[in-house]
Amino acid sequence: MNMNLYSRGDKTFVWLNMFLVTLFTLSTLYPFIYIAAVSFSSGFAASSGKVVLTPINATMAAYNYVMNEPQFWISYRNTFIYTIGGTIMSLLFIIPGAYALSRPQLYGRRFWNLMVAFTMWFNAGLIPFFLNMRDLGLLDSYFGIIIGFAVNGFNLILLRNFFENIPQSFEEAARMDGANEFQVLWKVYLPLSKPAIATVALFCIVSRWNGFFWAMVLLKDDDKVPLQVWLRFIISELQDDEEFSSTLVDAAYSFETVSAAIIVCSIIPVLLVYPFLQKYFNKGILLGGVKE
Amino acid sequence: MSGVILDKVVKRYGAVEVVHAIDLTVEPQEFVVLVGPSGCGKSTTLRMIxxxxxxxxxxxxxxxxxxNRVAPKxxxxxxxxxxxxxxxxxxxxxxxxxxxxIRRTPKAEVLASIEEVAGILGLTEYLDRRPADLSGGQRQRVAMGRAIVRHPKVFLFDEPLSNLDAKLRTQMRAEIKRLHKRLGVTSVYVTHDQVEAMTLADRIVVMQDGHIEQIGTPMDLFLNPVNTFVAGFIGSPPMNQIEAIVEGGADAPRATFAGQSIALPKLDELSSRVGEKVTIGIRPEHAKIEPAGADAISVELDLVETLGSEALLHTTLAGNPFIIKAETGGDVEHLNQVTQFWAGPETIKVFDGKTGRAFGHPATSYQGGS
Amino acid sequence: MPDETRFQRVLFVLRRDWQLYLMLAPTVIWLLLFLYKPMYGLQIAFKDYSIFRGIAASPWVGLEHFHTLFGSDQFVRAVKNTVIISAFSLLFGFPVPILLALMFNEILHKTFKKTAQTIVYLPHFISSVIIAGIVITAFSPSVGIINYLISWLGFEPIYFLTKPEWFRPIFIGTGIWQEAGFSSIVYLAAIAGVSPTLYESAVVDGASRWQMMWKITLPSIMTTIIIMLIIRIGNLLEVSFEMIILLYQPATFETADVVNTWIYRQGLQGGQYDLAAAAGLFNAVVAFVLVIAANSLSKRYSRTSLW
Structure with missing residues (x-):
């Protein structure tokens, strides 16, 4: 609509609204800019609270420190292992599972769906899950983290709903053409479901990349921990670590700049997949209503 | 070539029976159309085949x-x-x-088949296109191509034209008919559109509520509907139906309604029905406006719809709508003056007032239309 | 077929659809192994669990752990904190995404709208460790921007994260900051479904944009709002305890410790598995009742079940 057609009251309303949205947006954006600014500032400037918007005494010192810290590379590598391995594992379970659950001819379909849904309503809790992982011998192992969180009810149901909304005639046509169930899934349903699968894959990637609690609980070996666990260690443990602080007194970096630098390094991959995420999550959230 | 035989076929969903013991024999090379209102079980029947x-x-x-237990493929x-x-x-x-x-046909054979089918359907120049880049009619042709390429024993069509606009539908209808003539494959075709059924079918199966009401050639159904349902379903516009009381004897049976009366065909069954309620059916094509004979029925004219060479006269008879199809002869003015019509007894159908079943099957010669 | 037994029926279906069952099997086995087996393990809530004896062989102790739990000041405090934090999160957090969606809807400039949305959705995808890191830095007494502002205004800096009275506002505010943008998507989608002709006829009738927002947009998305509210009530106890673990410290346990953080400390850090499992069972049962209640509420209200 044309702004010129607006009354004065409407114009005021539109501008005020724009102002408020801008304010909210900036308050969301500011912390990220601030962290980036801190990471490029000198340790002294950061520790004395001088950084507000732009780097003060700009330096790469914090990044140098981080890059030279072997644990950074170890945990970065581990995060990649968990993210890629976990996402592939999830898709291997979820895609065929969701397809089977979406087929009306599946005998006992209500029961199987209830079995999935029930896990979303009732959760045994932290302790039994942990003891179970221990009993299965999955503590302190890459495989444990990758397999232990492979299936997620929300993603499974999201994909199932998408499959359900693909007209049944595609499956029927393929079946009459002689395709078996695997061929129907692989040659017809997968190509038709690219956006839904991309959504689920991106959700998996993000949750794997960000996951920290269970990694912290299940992994003891420093060689296996992901980036988030190490970052948490830096933030919460090193802050009060006198040795770390004292070695840093005269350095060009400080506790603040180092943790900011790790945060920046950890956010960058998320920012890289974010455009793809954004393309799909609008759809993904609303998959229930998607029609071809 | 091969036929399809349905023997007392039933479909139940849980306790609900939607198709009730249907018997149907489709002869080899025959084109059979299942027609009926939505929910009549025609699609379910097709899907069972x-x-x-x-x-x-x-x-x-x-x-x-x-x-019964053979997989679709x-x-x-x-x-x-x-x-x-x-x-x-x-x-x-x-x-x-x-x-x-999917069936692992050798490559060369696949290519030859594509070419052949594309040639038959006029799709040769579109082979590289995606469905999204095709028109409705072209998509329809691809769908048929996918069916004929396998040289199946039987073609099944599930309302294949209902997504097309009226003009394309007429065009594709003719194309399906031509294709059937050329390939001679047994076909079962489902539609809710009686015009499609009339134009395409060798035989039509009219279904309602999971039952078969009547099976017959298009002309058969048009002239001799077995009950009021078929009479009201086949024909465009469908047969007019008037509730009336039988009078007179077997020699000169008549029907009266709202103070008027009309001569009925001489049917044996009518003699025992004097004084009973019946439904009489008159096709719009069989209602003649001129010359109005002695046995004319008065109607109240509401509206004249001009179609060109023909016109539909929407009238009211005994409080119910009654449609007359008349020739315009290039001038509609005179149609606006219509106040009555007549219909030859041999063209009038009589149905039982309670069950709707048609009385007798008089040998009628087709006179309507033009 | 008419005269077949249930067994024959199953056999037929299995033979016909075995491929589907093959596809379903990994998921079902996974669910049994990783989610249903722990439910079996929940019995330690009623046992004197010993690692050496294992779950099955540990002796039963009845409701002893529950007596211990409700006799413990710390646990009762954790329950209280859970309820308070949840309730306030709902009270303050629920309206924000709706307001945000209404505001986004009023923005005419497409690029500006898209950019703003891109930015406010972002925090949802950032790990809680990083969000906590940002919060800790921002509220730090020495380097934080908040205390920078406070001192600039001439007040004494506050060490926010050690002050029990500040924990809940900071935690709830962080939650809103992180999730409000992303949660607005649902409402924006609902708004997108409102027929434009409603607005056009309102414009013809001389309505202002402000009036249209309150009289057309808001009522049109009421169903969505109520369904989301019901879902939120169903998940009331799902406090994001990961974030609490990252933000709290012994000094703030008084207001910050919730059931799951208590379980984490007692069970996973302290090794009192049976007692912690009992607390978890209590939490899960209450949550389950809430979810079921919410679902039947939504069925009644919208005639659509949530799942």
Whole structure:
């Protein structure tokens, strides 16, 4: 609509609204800019609270420190292992599972769906899950983290709903053409479901990349921990670590700049997949209503 | 060539029976159309032949073999779906070849088949296109191509034209008919559109509420509907139906309604029905406006719809709508003056007032239309 | 077929659809192994669990752990904190995404709208460790921007994260900051479904944009709002305890410790598995009742079940 057609009251309303949205947006954006600014500032400037918007005494010192810290590379590598391995594992379970659950001819379909849904309503809790992982011998192992969180009810149901909304005639046509169930899934349903699968894959990637609690609980070996666990260690443990602080007194970096630098390094991959995420999550959230 | 035989076929969903013990024999090379209002069980019946629905009771035979528990792919039938179900990620050639490739047909043979089918359907220049880039009629043709490429024993069509606009529908209808003539494959076709049924079918099966009401050639159904349902379903516009009381004897039976009376055909059954309620049926084509004979029925004219060479006169008779199809002769003015019509007794159908079943089957010669 | 037994029926279906079952099997096995087996393990809530004896062989102790739990000041405090934090999160957090969606809807400039949305959705995808890191830095007494502002205004800096009275506002505010943008998507989608003709006829009738927002947009998305509210009530106890673990410290346990953080400390850090499992069972049962209640509420209200 044309702004010129607006009354004065409407114009005021539109501008005020724009102002408020801008304010909210900036308050969301500011912390990220601030962290980036801190990471490029000198340790002294950061520790004395001088950084507000732009780097003060700009330096790469914090990044140098981080890059030279072997644990950074170890945990970065581990995060990649968990993210890629976990996402592939999830898709291997979820895609065929969701397809089977979406087929009306599946005998006992209500029961199987209830079995999935029930896990979303009732959760045994932290302790039994942990003891179970221990009993299965999955503590302190890459495989444990990758397999232990492979299936997620929300993603499974999201994909199932998408499959359900693909007209049944595609499956029927393929079946009459002689395709078996695997061929129907692989040659017809997968190509038709690219956006839904991309959504689920991106959700998996993000949750794997960000996951920290269970990694912290299940992994003891420093060689296996992901980036988030190490970052948490830096933030919460090193802050009060006198040795770390004292070695840093005269350095060009400080506790603040180092943790900011790790945060920046950890956010960058998320920012890289974010455009793809954004393309799909609008759809993904609303998959229930998607029609071809 | 092979036929399809349905023997007391029943479909139940849980306790609800939607198709009740249907018997139907489709002769080899025959084109049979199942027609009826939505929910009448016609699609379910077709899908049971295809193997997409389980058969609850009875048997389906294709080419002399009972197929109740044969998977769809092993029944050697092909189906055209209402929404075509063209794979959007494949181009026309790959859509047509999908079934052949799944069945591991040798490459050279696949290519030859695509070419042949594309030639038959006039799709040769579109083989590289995706379904999204095709017009409705072209998509429809691809869907048929996918069916004929496999040389199945039976073609099944599930309302294949209902997604097209009126003009394309007429065009594709003719094309399907031509294709059937050329290939001579046994076909079962489902539609809710009686015009499609009339124009395409060798025989029409009229269904309602999971029952078969009547099976017959299009002309058969038009002239001799077995009950008021078929009479009201076949023909465009459908047969006018008037509730009336039988009078007179077997020699000169008449029907009276709202103070008027009309001569009925001489049917044996009528003699015992004097004083009873019946429904009389008069096709719009059989109601003549001129010359108005002695036996004329008065009507109140509401509206004249001009179609060109013909016009539909919407009138009111005994409080109910009554439609007359008349020739315009290039001038509609005189139609605006119509106050009465007459209909030869031999063209009038009489139905039982309670059951709706038609009395007798008088030998009528077709006189209506033009 | 008419005269077949249930067994024959199953056999037939299995033979016909075995491929589907093959596809379903990994998921079902996974669910049994990783989610249903722990439910079996929940019995330690009623046992004197010993690692050496294992779950099955540990002796039963009845409701002893529950007596211990409700006799413990710390646990009762954790329950209280859970309820308070949840309730306030709902009270303050629920309206924000709706307001945000209404505001986004009023923005005419497409690029500006898209950019703003891109930015406010972002925090949802950032790990809680990083969000906590940002919060800790921002509220730090020495380097934080908040205390920078406070001192600039001439007040004494506050060490926010050690002050029990500040924990809940900071935690709830962080939650809103992180999730409000992303949660607005649902409402924006609902708004997108409102027929434009409603607005056009309102414009013809001389309505202002402000009036249209309150009289057309808001009522049109009421169903969505109520369904989301019901879902939120169903998940009331799902406090994001990961974030609490990252933000709290012994000094703030008084207001910050919730049931799951208590379980984490007692069970996973302290090794009192049976007692912690009992607390978890209590939490899960209450949550389950809430979810079921919410679902039946939504069925009644919208005639659509949530799942």
């Amino acid at each position: 295809a193997g997409l629905e389980e058969i609850s009771d009875g048997t389906v035979e294709i080419d002399g073999r009972v197929v 092993d029944r050697d039938v092909a189906m055209v779906f209402q929404n075509y179900a063209l794979y959007p990620h494949l181009n026309v050639a790959d859509n047509i070849a999908f079934g052949l490739r």
